[in-house]
Amino acid sequence: MTSRCARTLAPILAGLLLLGGVAEAKVARVGEPPPLFALKDEQGRMHRLQDLLGKPIILYFTQNMCHYCTQVIGFLKRANAAYGDRGLTILTLNVWADSPKYIRRYREQFGLPFTMLRGKDRDLLRGYEVNYVPIIVFIGRDGRIHRIFDHYILPADFEASVREIVEGK
C-alpha cells in the first residue's frame, strides 16, 4: 500500500516541487528539496531523481579509491534488505565514473543490489557540494532532504536516518 501510494504520489510531488512554489534547490540543504539530476547507469539507462521523489531515498556519493566509502556499502546493503520492501531507494553515485566500465567493476566487486550511476558530472558535484567522499544524503517521502552526512556516519545515526525517512520517525 505504501509503495503504491508512493508510486502514485511521486510524479505529483515532483510536479509540485517543480511548479508549485517549492523551487528546485541549486545546492543541497537540509529541509529543502534536493538538486535534481538525470544520470546514466552502466547499462546506459537514464535515472532521474525527479521520478523517485515521494519515496524515501538515500543518495550515496563514492569513488573507486575511497576506503571509507566501501565501509558504508555494508550499511547500505543492510538497509536495503531491511527496508527495500517499504520503498527505500538507494542510488549510489560514483563521482569518478564517466563510463560504464567503472560501475561494472564496482558492482561486481561489492555485489551491489542497488543502482550505481555515472556521477562524474559537474552540475551534480556542485549541486551536492562534493569535495570529499563519502557523502550520504537522506531524502524523505516529503521530497525534502532530511539529513546530510559528509563525514563519518555511525551505525546508530545511519539507522536513525533511515527510519526517519522510511517511517517518519
Add this chain to the structure above:
Amino acid sequence: MPLACDRDADGTLDRRAFLRLAGYGSLTLLGGPLLPRRAAAAVDPAAVTRMEIEVSYRTEVRSLPSDAERLHLWMPLPPATPSQEVHDLTVQASLPHEVRSEPLFGNRMVYVASGRTPSRFTVEARYRIVRHRATVESAALSPAATKRYLRLPGRMRVTPEIDAFARKAIGGANEPTQVARRVYDALIDYLTYDKQIAGCGTGDTAWIMKSRRGKCSDYHALYTAILRSRGIPVRWEQGFPLPYPTAGVRAHGKLAGDCTGAHCWVSFHDPARGWVPVDCSEADKHPELHDFFFGHLTPNRFQISEGRSITLSPAQGGEPLPDFAFAYVEADSIPLIYPANYENLVRFRVTRMETA
C-alpha cells in the same frame, strides 16, 4: 603529537573506531600507532635539523575482477631534493618491474604490468630517508617551468569569492614573498582545520572557500590557487607525516594506504629568493610555529611526489591522479577498488634525530 592530515588523538571518532563500529575486517593497515614506544623529553620541533627514517612501502594486490585481462601498478618512489636524501633503495616484486619517470614533474615510480595471473602479488620498496629542515632553496625557473607551476589543475579554480578574499588579503603588496605571507596569514585565519572530515578530497577550491574548513590538501589547494592566480609559481609537494620530534628517535608506525593518511605542503617561487617552503595546515594546527612554517619545514615528514593532476608513466587509463602519494592499480584501464582489490601499507621507523 602526530603530524597528519586526518589523524585524531583526542577522543573523537577515528577511522579505527569507525571501522570497528562498522563491523569491518582487518584494521592492521589503518590508523596504526604513531605513538612513541617510550616518552621522550620535549624537543622544540623548529630546532630539529635532521631526521633519518627507514621506510617500507608495500602494496599487495590480492584479488582481481573476474574479467580482468591485464593489470598495471604504479608505486611512487621518493625524490632526492635539497631537503631530502634517499639512500639504499631496493624494490622487491614477485613480477617483473621497472623504475620509470613521468616527464612533467619528474616523479619516479615502480611500474608493473602483468596478465591476470597471478591474481595475488606484492611490490615492496625499502629505502632510508634523510630529511633536513627545509628552508629557502635558491633556484631559477625556466619559462616552461614557470608555466607549469602557474597552471590551475582539476577543480583548483579562482571564483569571484576567492578573488575577493585574495584582494582583501593582499592589499597593496606587490613582492611575491610579501603577497605569499599575507595570503598565508589570511588563509590560516579564515580556515579551520577539521580532522573530522573523512575520505578523499578533490581540492575543490570553491567548496573549501565556502565551507571554511579542511585538511592539508584543502589549505594548500586554496593557497596554491590564489598565489598562482597572482602570477606566483607554486610547487605542490606530496608526502607523508611522521611524528613530531617529541615522540623521540625510536618513533615508528604505519600509515593508512588509500587516498587519506598522507600529508602535503607547497613551495612558492620568488625570483629574488628561490623556492620558499610553506605549510599552512601545520601552522594552523601549531600556532606556536606560525612564523616558522612560512619559509621552513620541520623534518618530520618525507616527500613522495610532486604536483597534482598527475599522468603516470606509462599513462594510466583513468583520469589524471589528484595526487600521487599511494600506489595506484588498474585492470584494463579501470582503477581497482581500494581496499577490496589491493592495499598499501607504509611503515616507518625514525632512527636518528639531530637538533641545532
